Amino acid sequence: MDLLVVGSGFFGLTVAERAAASGRKVTVIDRRDHIGGNAYSEHEPQTGIEVHRYGAHLFHTSNPAVWEYANRFTTFTNYVHRVFTTHDGVVFPMPINLGTINQFFGAAYSPAEARALVHRLAGEFDERSAQNLEEKAIALIGRPLYEAFIRNYTAKQWQTDPRKLPADVISRLPVRYTYDSRYFDDTWEGLPADGYTAWLERMVDHPNIDVRLRTDFFDETQPLHRRATLGRLPIVYTGPIDRYFDFAEGVLSWRTLDFEQEVHDVADFQGTSVMNYADAEAPFTRIHEFKHFHPERADRYPRDRTVIMREYSRFASRDDEPYYPVNTPSDRAGLLAYRELARGEDGVFFGGRLGTYQYLDMHMAIGSALSMWNNRLT
Ligand code: FAD
Numbered sequence: 001m002d003l004l005v006v007g008s009g010f011f012g013l014t015v016a017e018r019a020a021a022s023g024r025k026v027t028v029i030d031r032r033d034h035i036g037g038n039a040y041s042e043h044e045p046q047t048g049i050e051v052h053r054y055g056a057h058l059f060h061t062s063n064p065a066v067w068e069y070a071n072r073f074t075t076f077t078n079y080v081h082r083v084f085t086t087h088d089g090v091v092f093p094m095p096i097n098l099g100t101i102n103q104f105f106g107a108a109y110s111p112a113e114a115r116a117l118v119h120r121l122a123g124e125f126d127e128r129s130a131q132n133l134e135e136k137a138i139a140l141i142g143r144p145l146y147e148a149f150i151r152n153y154t155a156k157q158w159q160t161d162p163r164k165l166p167a168d169v170i171s172r173l174p175v176r177y178t179y180d181s182r183y184f185d186d187t188w189e190g191l192p193a194d195g196y197t198a199w200l201e202r203m204v205d206h207p208n209i210d211v212r213l214r215t216d217f218f219d220e221t222q223p224l225h226r227r228a229t230l231g232r233l234p235i236v237y238t239g240p241i242d243r244y245f246d247f248a249e250g251v252l253s254w255r256t257l258d259f260e261q262e263v264h265d266v267a268d269f270q271g272t273s274v275m276n277y278a279d280a281e282a283p284f285t286r287i288h289e290f291k292h293f294h295p296e297r298a299d300r301y302p303r304d305r306t307v308i309m310r311e312y313s314r315f316a317s318r319d320d321e322p323y324y325p326v327n328t329p330s331d332r333a334g335l336l337a338y339r340e341l342a343r344g345e346d347g348v349f350f351g352g353r354l355g356t357y358q359y360l361d362m363h364m365a366i367g368s369a370l371s372m373w374n375n376r377l378t
Contacts, residue, residue, distance in 0.1 A: 009037025
């Protein structure tokens with residue numbers, strides 16, 4: 001074995017695939033019972049509908065190298081992601097655009113009129129002196145749109161009143177002064193035509209790659225654990241950085257999600273793939289309906305059944321799946337200390353969202369893995 005990769009998410013698999021293609025023998029271990037990390041999807045057994053087990057995953061990128069690389073393993077559908085939100089019993093398009101503004105104010109503003117209105121409403125606070133998330137959001141989009149679409153949704157995401165959240169949790173709140181309601185504005189977007197798992201499986205389909213599931217790097221009863229491998233061969237580590245150092249500099253905090261999946265005997269539950277719930281009355285933040293991600297599979301999916309998933313957000317405890325970094329000042333200080341420790345760890349390369357404590361979209365995980373391979377591992 002020439003290289004050990006800990007974690008089979010997009011970061012780990014990209015490094016493993018590149019290493020195998022260049023003739024190295026690679027072993028990939030993952031503590032879960034499947035490859036793919038959070039991008040993993042599976043067919044719901046009663047309906048055959050592809051479900052993203054860890055929440056809806058939409059692929060999008062403006063990076064030509066990542067797009068070219070991804071297309072070696074899968075083709076993409078022409079799915080374009082659009083999100084809606086329910087507020088006060090009415091459905092609006094998200095992110096906030098001219099359609100949202102005109103529907104909300106019951107008006108027919110031109111782009112310039114809507115821009116002037118938002119600018120006037122936002123004048124209530126100065127962005128630079130905002131004391132908390134609420135003031136910052138009002139300084140960006142004005143109180144009415146904030147109270148309708150941001151306040152309660154953010155409170156549910158963080159289980160915290162936005163007046164008690166720091167202003168730097170948000171840097172910008174996108175508002176489009178056109179009727180363009182596309183969620184992403186990247187050059188390329190789409191969903192893998194045969195599903196995420198088929199894409200991920202093709203990445204490891206190489207004689208030089210050995211995958212071992214249900215194998216935890218810190219479990220000393222399995223042969224490829226940290227003490228047994230450190231210093232013997234290069235290791236790409238994509239698990240949590242604080243766990244690697246036995247939490248010596250404290251526990252980095254994360255938010256996690258709980259998912260509640262249901263099969264319904266209706267052809268269509270909500271008419272779209274993702275519906276956000278902006279008000280406090282609904283305890284969940286959004287509902288995913290998976291058949292809408294693949295309209296081209298209408299012939300293969302059941303006509304009279306559908307799968308939905310409600311998503312709830314909360315702070316993670318140590319046993320929960322870490323999903324989004326909380327990034328408090330003490331997390332940032334801890335991360336700097338861990339980076340320093342990581343620099344001293346010869347032969348271990350920390351990567352991916354857990355190994356670097358940052359939110360990465362799939363294209364960012366693939367892009368940074370390609371950079372690590374090209375610049376540090378070849
Ligand atoms: P991961 O996918 O987390 O993989 C890390 C792997 O390491 C895991 O499989 C884990 O089991 C394994 N591991 C950890 N510790 C150990 C250990 N001790 N021993 C062995 N294995 C270990 N991206 C998009 O582009 N579009 C989206 O729409 C999108 N939606 C998302 C929705 C949610 C809810 C979340 C959480 C993420 C979303 N992402 C999305 C981000 C996407 O999931 C990540 O970019 C991608 O998963 C990062 O890959 P990774 O390899 O860094 O990490």
